Structures are given as C-alpha cells and as structure tokens.
Amino acid sequence: MTATAPAAVTTRGLTKRYGSHTALHGIDLDIARGSVFGVIGPNGAGKTTTMRLLLDIIRPSGGEVRVLGEDPRTGGAALRRRIGYLPGELHLASRVRGRELLAHYAEISGRVRPGVVDALAGRLGLDLGRPVRSLSKGNKQKLGLIQAFMHEPELLVLDEPTSGLDPLVQQEFLAMLREAKEHGQTVFLSSHVLSEVQQAADEVAILRAGHIVELATVARLRETAVRRVRVVVGEPDAAALRATLDRLPGVTGVRDVADRVGAAAFEAQLDAHVDTFVKAIGLHEVIDLTIQEPDLEQSVLGFYNEAEVVR
Numbered sequence: 001m002t003a004t005a006p007a008a009v010t011t012r013g014l015t016k017r018y019g020s021h022t023a024l025h026g027i028d029l030d031i032a033r034g035s036v037f038g039v040i041g042p043n044g045a046g047k048t049t050t051m052r053l054l055l056d057i058i059r060p061s062g063g064e065v066r067v068l069g070e071d072p073r074t075g076g077a078a079l080r081r082r083i084g085y086l087p088g089e090l091h092l093a094s095r096v097r098g099r100e101l102l103a104h105y106a107e108i109s110g111r112v113r114p115g116v117v118d119a120l121a122g123r124l125g126l127d128l129g130r131p132v133r134s135l136s137k138g139n140k141q142k143l144g145l146i147q148a149f150m151h152e153p154e155l156l157v158l159d160e161p162t163s164g165l166d167p168l169v170q171q172e173f174l175a176m177l178r179e180a181k182e183h184g185q186t187v188f189l190s191s192h193v194l195s196e197v198q199q200a201a202d203e204v205a206i207l208r209a210g211h212i213v214e215l216a217t218v219a220r221l222r223e224t225a226v227r228r229v230r231v232v233v234g235e236p237d238a239a240a241l242r243a244t245l246d247r248l249p250g251v252t253g254v255r256d257v258a259d260r261v262g263a264a265a266f267e268a269q270l271d272a273h274v275d276t277f278v279k280a281i282g283l284h285e286v287i288d289l290t291i292q293e294p295d296l297e298q299s300v301l302g303f304y305n306e307a308e309v310v311r
Helices: 047-054 072-080 098-109 116-124 137-149 167-182 194-200 218-224 235-247 274-281 296-310
Strands: 009-018 021-031 036-040 062-067 083-086 155-159 186-191 203-208 211-217 227-234 251-257 263-270 286-291
Touching: 009 047, 021 047, 021 062, 021 211, 036 047, 036 167, 036 194, 047 062, 047 155, 047 186, 062 072, 083 137, 098 116, 098 137, 116 137, 116 167, 137 155, 137 167, 167 186, 167 194, 186 194, 194 218, 203 218, 211 218, 227 235, 227 274, 235 251, 235 263, 235 274, 263 286, 274 286
Parallel strands: 036 186, 036 203, 083 155, 155 186
Antiparallel strands: 009 021, 009 062, 203 211, 227 263, 227 286, 251 263
C-alpha cells in the first residue's frame, strides 16, 4: 500500500504576537500538494505574516508548522531551495542588469534549466538587459516572478504577485499558475483581490485580523454567494409572483421596478436556493428572467463584517 504524501503546508494553532498585539490567532491550514491555495483579506489581515512564518523569516509565538514535510526552523537552506518566494514588498535597487541579478539568485536557489529564464522573460515581456534600478514597479515585479518560478520549485509562495502588473501580464501569470499545478507544484497565493484568487485557486482561506473567518473551495463560495435576479411577468400575474417571491427561501430585498406597458418586473437577491427559485417562478407566465453571476465580492465582505461583529 502506497503511503499518502504529506501536505505541502500544515499549520496547527499557528500564532504570532508582537508584544501585546496578536497578529495571528491560532491558524490551522492543510494545503494539499499539487494544489493552488489562496488567502485573501484586507491589509493587516495576517497574510504576509503567515507566509513569513512558513519561510522562517520570522518565528511563531505558538503552534506548529510543517512545510514540505519539514519544520522551517530546522530545514535550512536545503528546504528553502525547494521553495520559490515572491515577497509582497519587493526591493530591487541593484545596479546590475536583470539577467545578472537572476544569475545571482540561481546560485542561491539551485539549478535552473537552460532556457527557462529567457522563456519566462519572453512570456512576461521583460528586457533582462536593462539595469534593475531603472525598471518600473511592474517590470521589477516581473523580475521577482521570474526568480520565484525559474528553478521550478515544489512550493511557490507568492505574496500579492500581480501588484503593478497590467491586465495582459496578469492573465499570463494566471496561465503560469495553471501550468505549475499541472506539473505537480503547489502554490500558496495571497491577495486582497478576490477575482484574482477565484480564477486560480482550488481552495480559499478568508483572513480577517489574524483569524480565518472562512475556509472553502472557490466552488463552495460561488454556491453560497448572493446573486441578483430580475423577473418579468405579465401584469395579470404580478400579484401572484410577488406573493411567491416573498415566501421563497433565500430570496431577500424584493422590489417592484418599472417595465414596459402590460408587464411587471421584480428584482431581488438570491442565495444558494437557485433550484427552488427557478421551479417556483416557473409556475408563472414568465416573460423574461435574468440571474447574474454570483457576487463573490459582497459575499467576502459579509464574512469580514461578521468577523467584526463576533469580536
């Protein structure tokens, strides 16, 4: 019987305190190998603190952590060579050219296959012959991405990786994430932009003030997110439809909206009860029906607000 490989990242009760301030409150994570795991939250939520603890840049105040099966505090350089890291605050003020800086990083991170650096630079649209200090924020970010990806590490830890990138480069980055997953690499990605995470991640942790307020797959978040709906019926059926909407589970905020002569329209918000909703309004003579994509941004804001109430 083949033994199951340990998770790429495991934490139990991971805590970090700075004096009287607690930055992380007992975080529990299990990140499967070969998956893309996203952490989202506002500034100060604890995303960067979590990543620095995984990399032994800072030490925990309590709890346990394992990265690629090892304790980061004892894994040393050998463990770090198995990881690609892009910090959220990237400082590259070097006088050398991009290619020379990457060669320096390669001496630290380990073997880089021939052609990989040039291929990544081509995909991201970066001129490696320019001095690093002359690069724009976006081009420095591209250089940071190349150094994280170039040695094809088992684990990629990426803190706000698309900061400063234009939309076309962001899409190329997402393609790089998909390819990394296909190759069996694990990605731990942080962002405060939900749309970025939902396009790439298998699972998402929503972090607020050092607490995980929700841990779910992107599919599950989509199922529970609020949708906006609009139903149009003939005026003779308006009262009956309004009565139906008012009693349906998961339907809130029903309101009449103006429509063409001879028809009535209602707008409302709908949660996960889509099947019940469609079957119920199907008993009426519906002229038009619109169900918008789930509003994940509002759903996540709801988790933030609930966390504030709890504390």
